Amino acid sequence: MTSRIKISDDVLFQELQGEAVLFNLKSGVYFGLDTTGTRMWQLMSEHGALSDVVKAMMQEYDVTEERCAEDLVNLVEKLKEHDLVSVE
Amino acid sequence: MNAVARGSPPKVAGEPVVLTPSSVHLMENHDGAYYIWRDLGVKDRILVHIDAHHDMWWAEDTKASLVTIANFICPALKEGIVREVFWVVPDATWESARARRPVWQHVKLIAKGFSKGGPSAVIGMREGRLKAVLLGKPVTVCPLRLLPALGDDVLLDIDTDYLLIPRVTCWNYEDHSPVPWLWPRDLVKRLEEAGIRSTVRTVVYSVEGGYTPLKWKYLGDELAARLGGSKDSWLDGLEVMNDGARAEQRGEREAAARIYSEAARRLPDSAAPWFRLALLYADSGQTEEGRNCYREAVRRDSSYVTAYSSQGFHFEWREEPERSEQEHSRMLAIAPQDPYAYLGMARLAARKKKWAEAEDWLRQSIEAHHSLMDAYRILAKVLVQQKRYGEAIEAYERSLKLALAGARPIDLILTHPAQHVFLDPEHSLIHARLARLYSLTGADRKAVTGFRISIGAGCDFPVLRFRLARVYFRQKHAGKAAAEIWAGVRRLPVTMWRACRRWVRRTGLRLGTVLLG
Numbered sequence: 001m002t003s004r005i006k007i008s009d010d011v012l013f014q015e016l017q018g019e020a021v022l023f024n025l026k027s028g029v030y031f032g033l034d035t036t037g038t039r040m041w042q043l044m045s046e047h048g049a050l051s052d053v054v055k056a057m058m059q060e061y062d063v064t065e066e067r068c069a070e071d072l073v074n075l076v077e078k079l080k081e082h083d084l085v086s087v088e
Numbered sequence: 089m090n091a092v093a094r095g096s097p098p099k100v101a102g103e104p105v106v107l108t109p110s111s112v113h114l115m116e117n118h119d120g121a122y123y124i125w126r127d128l129g130v131k132d133r134i135l136v137h138i139d140a141h142h143d144m145w146w147a148e149d150t151k152a153s154l155v156t157i158a159n160f161i162c163p164a165l166k167e168g169i170v171r172e173v174f175w176v177v178p179d180a181t182w183e184s185a186r187a188r189r190p191v192w193q194h195v196k197l198i199a200k201g202f203s204k205g206g207p208s209a210v211i212g213m214r215e216g217r218l219k220a221v222l223l224g225k226p227v228t229v230c231p232l233r234l235l236p237a238l239g240d241d242v243l244l245d246i247d248t249d250y251l252l253i254p255r256v257t258c259w260n261y262e263d264h265s266p267v268p269w270l271w272p273r274d275l276v277k278r279l280e281e282a283g284i285r286s287t288v289r290t291v292v293y294s295v296e297g298g299y300t301p302l303k304w305k306y307l308g309d310e311l312a313a314r315l316g317g318s319k320d321s322w323l324d325g326l327e328v329m330n331d332g333a334r335a336e337q338r339g340e341r342e343a344a345a346r347i348y349s350e351a352a353r354r355l356p357d358s359a360a361p362w363f364r365l366a367l368l369y370a371d372s373g374q375t376e377e378g379r380n381c382y383r384e385a386v387r388r389d390s391s392y393v394t395a396y397s398s399q400g401f402h403f404e405w406r407e408e409p410e411r412s413e414q415e416h417s418r419m420l421a422i423a424p425q426d427p428y429a430y431l432g433m434a435r436l437a438a439r440k441k442k443w444a445e446a447e448d449w450l451r452q453s454i455e456a457h458h459s460l461m462d463a464y465r466i467l468a469k470v471l472v473q474q475k476r477y478g479e480a481i482e483a484y485e486r487s488l489k490l491a492l493a494g495a496r497p498i499d500l501i502l503t504h505p506a507q508h509v510f511l512d513p514e515h516s517l518i519h520a521r522l523a524r525l526y527s528l529t530g531a532d533r534k535a536v537t538g539f540r541i542s543i544g545a546g547c548d549f550p551v552l553r554f555r556l557a558r559v560y561f562r563q564k565h566a567g568k569a570a571a572e573i574w575a576g577v578r579r580l581p582v583t584m585w586r587a588c589r590r591w592v593r594r595t596g597l598r599l600g601t602v603l604l605g
Contacts, residue, residue: 025544032492
């Protein structure tokens with residue numbers, strides 16, 4: 001949770017009625033996010049630090065820290081897999 | 089809380105299946121045959137592909153791209169599953185040089201595609217058969233009567249549409265014969281006479297896509313039963329179905345209804361006789377009876393609820409709107425909540441620019457099926473025509489969300505259901521349309537992103553670059569705007585050249601169709 005997220009310049013984010021689509025200009029891959037994933041993405045682009053994202057999410061959602069961190073790590077792993085973010 | 093990631097890139101793996109080497113494998117989509125051969129560990133076999141379509145389009149990289157019903161023989165050739173192909177075409181395709189022309193056209197195009205991967209060429213006519221080589225492997229096209237004696241244990245692969253499409257066509261939607269030009273019993277008999285021996289047999293329905301009309305789906309069951317050596321009452325029941333179809337063809341509706349009722353008694357688990365009865369009742373105005381029968385059909389087999397329950401879309405694609413409307417209307421008579429029939433009616437109304445009527449049909453379609461992506465896309469177009477941009481944005485956004493969640497357009501070339509992949513060929517185009525609407529409603533930031541996504545995903549057209557430049561100007565980003573205008577201007581010659589080529593090709597095709605009747 002001490003890591004920081006860097007969003008690639010080649011990634012475009014478009015919100016669609018609370019959900020979102022990410023598009024990687026380099027690879028041409030689309031990536032859909034549900035409402036929670038969209039919020040996580042917004043917070044990651046705002047804060048960068050994963051610990052800050054978890055804190056913000058816990059204020060907005062009724063969720064335990066462990067569960068929130070687990071979901072966030074899962075999402076970051078998938079995003080990394082598609083070269084949408086890098087972890088510093 | 090659950091963060092869901094969707095829209096990941098294609099996976100090619102099929103579902104793991106347990107197979108017995110001597111069984112007949114019956115499936116809906118033809119690419120399923122490739123996965124069966126692959127999972128059985130089949131190698132170096134002769135494929136006898138009995139089909140009104142070749143299914144041999146070139147697939148560049150089958151690991152990364154999709155194996156579809158149109159190209160699944162390509163990976164089978166590449167991977168050494170198949171060493172030789174016999175494409176058996178419907179008899180009438182071979183009755184004259186003119187009738188064979190579409191096959192020539194296809195084979196030339198196939199060989200051109202395969203030449204990227206290895207030695208491939210059309211050899212020509214030899215002993216009445218069309219010969220070609222793909223990746224160094226022999227391919228023969230011929231009707232059943234010219235199929236040579238093959239001593240090997242072949243991969244026998246039959247598409248039900250072979251029985252119903254009398255002629256192979258090229259770039260045209262085919263005609264279906266009113267009754268099969270060859271019945272399953274006769275096909276199996278002819279295969280036996282030709283000495284075809286096979287322990288791996290695949291039979292496909294091909295209803296999805298409109299290749300086999302749903303009312304003939306049961307012929308696939310009959311083929312599988314006959315190839316599997318079944319001689320039980322199930323086969324007798326299917327023969328009764330065929331008697332009913334023949335009576336119907338002679339115009340003897342009452343007799344047909346009696347025969348189908350008898351078939352329903354003999355085939356208690358089959359949807360086929362009930363569906364036939366439903367159509368008969370609908371045609372004679374007995375809608376209540378028709379509805380009851382359709383309900384019985386769906387109760388037995390839920391696959392009878394599909395965009396291809398009727399031939400409405402098939403006729404629309406064939407530019408026969410009246411027949412299309414008849415089909416959709418008949419479907420609505422027996423299934424008043426059928427979302428696809430509503431969608432079909434809406435598409436027809438939109439073609440006539442009857443926007444209010446189209447919207448009405450679309451609202452009913454969406455009401456019946458909340459995640460029908462095509463309905464949202466046409467609704468958006470209809471709303472744009474009425475200058476209701478805010479609502480159109482909502483409809484387009486909804487359609488994109490559905491696509492990302494796995495929805496696919498009804499007229500897309502299909503893939504095996506085991507492949508859960510992102511399939512929306514219009515996705516980037518919809519982002520462009522949406523971007524234009526954002527721009528018209530002053531949502532400039534979203535418009536910029538939309539145009540950039542669309543251009544980045546392959547819609548790099550000058551018009552989109554110019555529209556993006558206009559938004560940048562509005563945002564006072566003169567440098568970015570100038571860059572987009574320059575990029576657009578640079579694309580102009582290529583775009584115009586392609587447009588000219590398309591026009592010439594289309595005009596040539598139309599002219600060819602007129603001259604050849």
